[in-house]
Amino acid sequence: MKRRGLYAITDHRLLAGHFLDYVKAALDGGVTLLQYRDKSQDEARRLREAQALLRVCESYNTSLIINDDAELAARLGVGVHLGQTDGPLAPARSLLGPKAIIGATCHADLGLARQAAAEGASYVAFGRFFDSATKPEAPPASLDLLTQARAELKVPLCVIGGITLENAPQVLARGADLLAVVHALFAADTAAEVTRRALAFNALFSA
Numbered sequence: 001m002k003r004r005g006l007y008a009i010t011d012h013r014l015l016a017g018h019f020l021d022y023v024k025a026a027l028d029g030g031v032t033l034l035q036y037r038d039k040s041q042d043e044a045r046r047l048r049e050a051q052a053l054l055r056v057c058e059s060y061n062t063s064l065i066i067n068d069d070a071e072l073a074a075r076l077g078v079g080v081h082l083g084q085t086d087g088p089l090a091p092a093r094s095l096l097g098p099k100a101i102i103g104a105t106c107h108a109d110l111g112l113a114r115q116a117a118a119e120g121a122s123y124v125a126f127g128r129f130f131d132s133a134t135k136p137e138a139p140p141a142s143l144d145l146l147t148q149a150r151a152e153l154k155v156p157l158c159v160i161g162g163i164t165l166e167n168a169p170q171v172l173a174r175g176a177d178l179l180a181v182v183h184a185l186f187a188a189d190t191a192a193e194v195t196r197r198a199l200a201f202n203a204l205f206s207a
Helices: 019-028 042-061 070-076 089-096 110-118 143-152 168-173 190-203
Strands: 005-009 035-036 065-069 079-082 102-105 123-126 157-159 177-180
Touching: 005 019, 005 143, 019 035, 019 042, 019 190, 035 042, 042 070, 042 143, 065 070, 070 079, 070 089, 079 089, 089 102, 102 110, 110 123, 110 143, 123 143, 123 177, 143 157, 143 168, 168 177, 168 190, 177 190
Parallel strands: 005 035, 005 177, 035 065, 065 079, 079 102, 102 123, 123 157, 157 177
Antiparallel strands: none
16 A cells, blocks of 8 residues: 555534535545544444445545444444554454454554554554544644654555645654644635645645
8 A cells, every 4th residue: 555645634623514525526636535523432423424425435536444443444444543451453353354444543652553564553652642622632743753753654645634835844864654643624614624734735746
C-alpha cells in the first residue's frame, strides 16, 4: 500500500447537523482515507452512519476506515484503525482479510510501529505532534521520531494530533505520508470552507 494525502477523521460534535454534507465537502477537496470515529455506545446509529459513509466513499472511490471496531468493519467490508487498547493486529487481519487496510496507533513509540509493521499493518500512526483538541492527553511525539521511522519503516507513516495547514509542512518534510486531520478540516462554518481546506491540505503534498 502506497498512500499519500489527506486522512479525514469524523468527529460527532463537529459534524452535528451537517454530518454527510461536510464529509462530502471534504471528499470534493480530495481525501485519501476517511475514518469514521465515534466512541458512543449507540450501535444502531453507528451502523447507520457508517453505512451512509460507505455509500458516499464508494461514489468518490475513497477508502473508508472504521475506528476501533473490527466487527463493524467486517460487516461493511472496509478497513479498521486499531488503538493500543484494541488488541493485537493479527485477529483483525484474519477477520478482514489480506487486502483490508488496517492502521495502528503507535503514539510516540517507534517500537510499537516496528511491531505493527511486522504484524502486517497497512500504515502506522504517530502523534500527537502539536497541541490537539481531539487527543489532548496523548504523549507528545517529536519530529525526529518521524525522521527515524521514515529511514527504517517501509509502511506509510500517518501523523495525527493538532495538524494544521500551518504546521503540516514540518511533518511532511520529515517523511509523513498521511495527514490525519479533524478540527483543522471540519471546524468550519460552511461546507465550501471544508472543501477549501481539503484542497489546501492536498496542495501541500505537491509543494
